[in-house]
Every structure is written in structure tokens, then in C-alpha cells.
Amino acid sequence: MNVQTRARNTVPFVSVENMMNLVRDIGVERFLTELSLFIAEDFRRWPLFDKTPRVAAHSRDGVIELMPTSDGIAYGFKYVNGHPKNTKIGLQTVTAFGVLSDVATGYPVLMTEMTILTALRTASTSALVAQYLKSTGATVMALIGNGAQSEFQALAFKAICGIDEVRLYDIDPSATRRCAANLAGRGLKVTACNSAPEAVLGADIITTVTADKTNAMILTDNMVGEGVHINAVGGDCPGKTELHRDILTRARIFVEYSPQTRIEGEIQQLPADHPVTEFWQVVNGTAKGRTSDKEITLFDSVGFATEDFSALRYVQELLQDHPRCEDLDLLADPDDPRDLFGMLLRAGVA
Template structure:
């Protein structure tokens, strides 16, 4: 089993810190012994992008080649490269309210074979003609990054930034006209973009699509939304992969978090105070 510590502070860049910082622990179920302590800041970005592509393989049109990327901050490169290498995206249309963020993203991706980059002047400019729209913004507000008038038939929307109560990116009208897929419905209704919708608004948990219990994309014209919030199972899977890879590649180092006890029933002896008079 595992746990993850993660924060979300959009103003951290003002003090030289990342918006998201995370670490996690993987432990043996039989004994509770921690077997892996790992950073999860980079890993969170990687597993989020991987999950986005996994869902898009079932929900986006197979001929999707153009993606709009709205929000060009810390997670944008991971999303861009995942969709390029794993889904065949050939053109990225980029927009951020901060032009320096877009410039940073373009520097990092310049020279990527088979990937064209276009800096756009607005959300509307970026999404026009896009097959897939990824929104990955950081501001903790009920925002409306994408409105119904910008949605085109057959579009797949990968909504990543709406991930806590009071933080959304999609206009309710976008959700109302789309087939919405989530990771875990009880969590998504509190943290995802669907927090804006009535309690009976229909959503599909993605595991049902993978298991063949629910369809993926149903027609070329269908509008689909992945309301991504991040789910514990993704972090658990990432930690297991990190453990396996660290063992295979000889990475990592032992860390003395748990004292090696000569007698597991005698913890006090580890202080080396036996026989000494203790102050009251």
C-alpha cells in the first residue's frame, strides 16, 4: 500500500518554489515496512500525462493530429510529448495568459521531430480546428477557460486543471453537450469540473471503458471530455513501477528510517539509556 503527500500553491513561483511538490511511500502490506520513499513531483506530471493519453486513445478520434494546449506551465511539456509520441499529435497550438510560459514551452520542444508548434493569441485562436483540447491551468478559481461556442464536433477535451473544490476550467455548457468520463465519480463530483453540474448529471468511470462495460468514442461527431483530477490508484501504480525500475537498474540508496532493533519488543533499549537514572 502507499500514501502520497502533495500540495497545490499556484503563487509559489513568486517565492521560487514549484506549484506542486510531492513525495510518496510504498509499504509492504503484510508487515507495514516502508520499502520505497520517492519524489513524486516529476512523477505526478508523468503519470498525469500518461493517464491523459490512455483515456484519449479510447475517446479521441483515431485521426486526431492537432492539439490545443491551454496553459503552458509546469505540466505542459509532459502533456505535449506524451500526446506527440504516444497518440501521433503532429501540431500543437499553444496559449497561456503569460507569454513567457509559452516561450518557455516552445524552447523546450523546439527541434522535436515531427512536431509543429504555433503560439496563439487567445484560447479561441488556439482551439480553432483542433482535434484535441488540453486545458492545464493552475489558478484556483471557478474559471471558464473553454466555452460552448469554441467546441467543435468530434473534439476531445482533456480537462486537467480542474482538480479541487472551487477550481474549474470548463463552462458547464461544455460538459452538458459532451460525453464525460472521469476516474472515480465520488471524487470527481467534489474536485472535478463536474462539481458544477447537478448530482444526477451522467458520467462514466474510465475503468468501465477499459473493462468493456461502457463504450469509448461512439461516433466521429461526438464531443468527449475527460474530467481529470488525479486518482490515488495512479500514484500507487507509479510507485510500484518506480520500485521495480529501481531494483532492475540499481538506482536509489538505503535510508535508515526504521531503526534495526536487536529485540523488536524492546524499543527503549535503542536509546542506550538502560541502567541510567531517569529524571522525573
């Protein structure tokens, strides 16, 4: 990330079109798998990271968040919104973009769309965590909530965890049909179900990824059998949960960063001292993952800035062999850095 080696005034920019080109160049399953390795690497060196809380601006219809972090060498942040009603007017619930910078100079070195990239990193993180927590021989996943994130989850669990069947359910049958159609011919057995209880039948892993901003009850206690790993993705802000409280008290709970998850995750339903394990400790070997085939494990996922940081690093590496980017004229670069006004003068500002 040496800013000296390229034009000083431009920042490589990965547009939506180029992000699609990158995913096409690499292949989506390989992309998800390689990305999970970057995420795992950053979980392993977790203590290095600046864990600034995300900065959220809440409004009636949604939230806009800035999620910064740094490992001391690079700095990254993501801008992301969450507006559940947006789909009604043809807009995305979540859009995002991100920036990676050089800590030594403060200069941005990469800007990229992150709407697609966030879907990929969320799925990669879920599957990475499940790789550590699922029971031996898990092959079937229930996928409840078949919106924009669902296919990415299915393919990440196929590529990273070896899942070979997904059982789909959504309160909107057209969402399930669309998800099933998108997943056709990709080497997964896809079963459309008429209810959540039907979807979880025989499932080793249950992924919940619904979008309603309410305290919903997607899973109730009787639906979760021994040995299941629950990947709870949809409950990710205050007042938005997916699981019945009784499931939480039966499960061993894994989180990204407990101060954030206690506010935003499923565990907002539990007392503040309820024991949870931060996943990075499992990756670096200081905490146990699954301890028996009967245990219920739960990943209470809310998304953390280091995962975006890992995604930005991965895209930066990909660009070396796949230069799917444009130069963005973002940074003023006068010949003499103290002569910003002179640059304007030479541009003809009277």
C-alpha cells in the same frame, strides 16, 4: 516486495536528482509510455483497490493532501500540496513525495520524490484516456495553459496518442515561449497562438491545464466543435473549474472516480445525478468509450490515488535494473523487536 531480502532498517529512497537520472536513463517518452501501461493495468483491476477519499487540509493559500490506496498486497500514499501563489516566491505550486509499503508487514519499501513523478503520471493518465476517447486520426492538440505540466502533456500525447502538432496558448506569453523552447527539436510541430480560440482552431484534442484557483472560463461552448476530445486537467478542486457549463452538457463525460470528481472536477457545476462514466469501465470493456466521430468527449481529470500507486509500482520496477536510489535509515531495527529501548541503551543513551 519481500522485506526479508534487504536490510530491515533502510528504505530505498529516490531523490529528485535520482528521479531525473531515472527519467534520463529511460528517456522521457518511453517513461511516459511504460508508466501509462502500469496505470492502465491498475484501472483494469480497479474494483480491487481501496478507494479511500483523499484527506485534504485546506487553508487560505492552498491545500495539503494525503492520497492513500491499496490493492491488498501493496499500499501506497502520496503527500501533495497545491499552493497557486507559491510561484510568486519562487516555489513550486505542487510538490509531492510518496511511499509504497508492504501490506503484510506494514513496512515501507520505497520512498520517492513525486513532484516530477506526479507531472509524469498526470500526463500519462491524460494520454492513456485520450487513446481510448480521441477521434480516429487525431493528430493536433491545443494546449491551453503552458505552465509546469504542459511539456509533459505534449510529450505524453506524442508518445502515446501519436499527436504531431501542439498549439500553445497561455495568458502569459513568456510561459508559451518557454514551453515552445523546451519542446523544440523533439519531433512535434509547435505553434504558439495569441488566444485560446486561435489555439483550438483545427485541434482534435483540447487540453486545458491552467492553474488559477478560480472558476475560470478557459473554454466556451462555441470553441468546441464536433468530434473533439477535451482533456480538462486544471480544474481539480472545489471552486476551480476551466470549462463553461454548456460544454459539459454537450459532452460525454469520463471521470476517474465519480464521488471525488463531483466535488473537485468540472462536473461540480452539474447536478449530482448528471450521468458520467468511470474510465476504468472503458479500460475493462464494461462501458463504451467514444461511440461516433461527432461526439464530444471530456475527460474531467482530477487525479486519483491509484495513478500514484501505479507510478510508485513502476518506479519500484525500474529500480531493479536502474538502482538510482539511496538507503534511507528510516526504520528502527532492534535485534530483538520487543527491545526498542535496549537499542537506545546500546547506542549509549544514559
